[in-house]
Amino acid sequence: MGTPGGEMGIPLLEEQEEVLPDRITHMLVLSAFFAVCGSYVFGNAVSYSSPAESGIMDELSLSLAEYSVFGSLLTVGGLLGALCSGKVADLIGRRGAMWVTDVSGIIGWCAIFLSESAWSLDLGRLLLGFGVGLASYVVPVYVAEVTPKNLRGGFVSLCMLVIAGGMSMTYIIGSLVNWRLLACLGIIPCLLQLGGLFLIPESPRWLAKVGREKDMKAALQRLRGKNADISKETSEIKYKISLQQNGYIETLQQVSEHRIFHIFQRKYARALTVGLGLMVFQQLGGLSAYGFYMSSILKKAGASTTAGSITTAIVKLAANIVAVFLMDKFGRRPLLLVSASGACLAGFLIGLSFLLQDYHQSTDVVSTLTFVGIVVFSGFFAMGLGGIPWIIMAEIFPMNVKGPAGSLVNLVSWSGSWLVAYTFNYFFEWSSAGVFFAFSGICCSAVLFIAKMVPETKGRTLEEIEASMTS
Secondary structure, three states, rough: OHHHHHHOOOOOOOOOOOOOOOOOOHHHHHHHHHHHHHHHHHHHHHHHHHHHHHHHHHOOOOOHHHHHHHHHHHHHHHHHHHOOOOOOOOOHHHHHHHHHHHHHHHHHHHHHHHOEEEEHHHHHHHHHHHHHHHHHHHHHHHHHHOOOOOHHHHHHHHHHHHHHHHHHHHHHHHHOOOOHHHHHHHHHHHEEEEEEEOOOOHHHHHHHOOHHHHHHHHHHHHHHHOOOOOOOHHEEEEEEEHHHOOOOOOOOOEEEEEHHHHHOOOHHHHHHHHHHHHHHHHHHOOHHHHHHHHHHHHHHHHHOOHHHHHHHHHHHHHHHHHHHHHHHOOHHHHHHHHHHHHHHHHHHHHHHHHHHHHHOOOOHHHHHHHHHHHHHHHHHHOOOOOOHHHHHHHHHOHHHHHHHHHHHHHHHHHHHHHHHHHOOOOOOHOOOOHHHHHHHHHHHHHHHHHHHHHOOOOOOHHHHHHHHOOO
């Protein structure tokens, strides 16, 4: 979920469920497809401000400060949406929450499309961010809850791929059309999901939770197939819901405010350090700066914004696909180390290019180094630091604190995204080379942090991970 910036969290459900047979039905695929339309909107919204920057600033005569506010308001809205996402999804259901994201997104895109001044732009961006923040939670939760356990990993990973796809398509299309048409096109996936939600079932788990047992069975039957035997899965869902309602299990949706301070115990210190540390490095490493303002970076270096956007889009999408296949083969930790090292190199190359520009060196050298640096960052970041921190966060926290810990991590992530998105333009004007050397230094520190603190979770049960993290 950038995050902001692209890249998003993946809530995991309990691991005690019975393993179900492989069964991919048409309704399951349809349900996942319409759900991940929300992930596409996420990627679309995060990357919109980059190709739209020059057009908006020129047509509406916005100052640098005004555009920085516009860019960063997505993260403010995202923070608000993320904070209330669990309660909204519990109150009106997973489909209901996705409808809210669509309405918020449609109104937000329309406000941007019709804007003649900064205030309507900002309102649209804020509403869009609220929808994105809500979607960053409810989309992976819905996909996880409707999918059999042995298929869940692959289906949930679609969220990451579609976010990358949304970002890539926005970069490519944004290089060909003006900012108003680009905003208008952003409405299409919202409308597609809005209509598609009428065709797919509600989450069986949520239906069971609110006592609609008959509807739960009907929804599960639609998802598993007309002739599928759902008795075992139905009994498992009902059993777990009964435990939750009696207070034995705290799920990701049952975040209790009075228990938020429960996570600040010594036995959770390492898990909290790893979870928060990865999010801090993810955001302060420059994710929102590269995602929101790539066009202005390329333009200042004298590189082609069109070629940069298209190349970055292709590389980012390819890197996400590669990461899905490599994650369970080589593990989370090696990919994170490679990703942070590549991001460190990318920041250094871009910083060096602007340093050479300050000394009036060859324009071709400056533009080439910047171009290469941005492409390197996009590829390496996407394959590790972009999505894996969210997966590790879901794996290292015990179930009894996973809810409040997830909320805290979300808060830190969106706050870091806002900080970088809002301040980047000012630092970039003050010292173009300095800001990227700073990003490089932070990513270098991330390598050391990952090597020293982050455990390998591949091939281990949640119970084994919990024991190692709390001992």
